[in-house]
Amino acid sequence: xxxxxxxxxxxxxxxxxxxxxxxxxxxxxxxxxxxxxxxxxxxxxxxxxxxxxxxxxxxxxxxxxxxxxxxxxxxxxxxxxxxxxxxxxxxxxxxxxxxxxxxxxxxxxxxxxxxxxxxxxxxx
Amino acid sequence: xxxxxxxxxxxxxxxxxxxxxxxxxxxxxxxxxxxxxxxxxxxxxxxxxxxxxxxxxxxxxxxxxxxxxxxxxxxxxxxxxxxxxxxxxxxxxxxxxxxxxxxxxxxx
Numbered sequence: 388x389x390x391x392x393x394x395x396x397x398x399x400x401x402x403x404x405x406x407x408x409x410x411x412x413x414x415x416x417x418x419x420x421x422x423x424x425x426x427x428x429x430x431x432x433x434x435x436x437x438x439x440x441x442x443x444x445x446x447x448x449x450x451x452x453x454x455x456x457x458x459x460x461x462x463x464x465x466x467x468x469x470x471x472x473x474x475x476x477x478x479x480x481x482x483x484x485x486x487x488x489x490x491x492x493x494x495x496x497x498x499x500x501x502x503x504x505x506x507x508x509x510x511x
Numbered sequence: 512x513x514x515x516x517x518x519x520x521x522x523x524x525x526x527x528x529x530x531x532x533x534x535x536x537x538x539x540x541x542x543x544x545x546x547x548x549x550x551x552x553x554x555x556x557x558x559x560x561x562x563x564x565x566x567x568x569x570x571x572x573x574x575x576x577x578x579x580x581x582x583x584x585x586x587x588x589x590x591x592x593x594x595x596x597x598x599x600x601x602x603x604x605x606x607x608x609x610x611x612x613x614x615x616x617x618x619x
Binding site: 422424431432434436437446447448482492493494495496497498499501502503504 | 542544595601607609610613
């Protein structure tokens with residue numbers, strides 16, 4: 388059972404932006420929070436931020452604040468991550484993942500389902 | 512500090528037990544979740560909460576926590592357990608997730 392399906396690989400120029408989509412199954416879209424996690428070549432995962440569709444709330448890691456936008460489209464059960472002002476250091480695999488949150492909108496720190504990942508390559 | 516530190520590499524003989532540790536202040540408050548990642552694949556949740564396994568994860572995977580140290584134990588390691596393992600938890604100060612530095616497990 389596949390829960391999250393992401394858009395395909397992208398090649399971008401420095402200074403441009405990229406938007407990655409993540410389609411969820413209907414039974415999980417509004418139940419879970421979406422987290423976006425990236426993994427640079429040879430590095431570990433890095434949490435970028437998250438969005439809770441049911442609360443309309445977003446949170447970002449300090450490093451990405453102001454440079455990443457997270458949105459969702461309930462009619463399409465799809466989440467989106469847009470990253471602007473790309474540099475070569477943004478070359479990475481970008482994952483969406485779903486996990487639960489508490490009544491205050493705090494993430495539990497558990498990512499139950501992961502998308503297959505989207506490779507974003509930034510190169511001139 | 513809100514970081515999570517893991518040993519970079521660990522090796523284990525086939526069929527033996529191996530323990531992977533993860534240290535960080537946030538673990539004093541929240542449990543770690545553990546992810547297995549094989550080359551070219553997305554991470555897979557193998558342990559969450561005090562010591563719970565998602566459906567389909569074999570019971571040779573188990574977890575424990577003491578103070579600021581969380582541990583993942585593989586009892587009876589198999590060749591297919593060779594992978595990178597990452598711990599993660601929620602930050603105790605800010606509403607965000609943090610990942611450990613990762614441990615590469617080699618099965619000899």
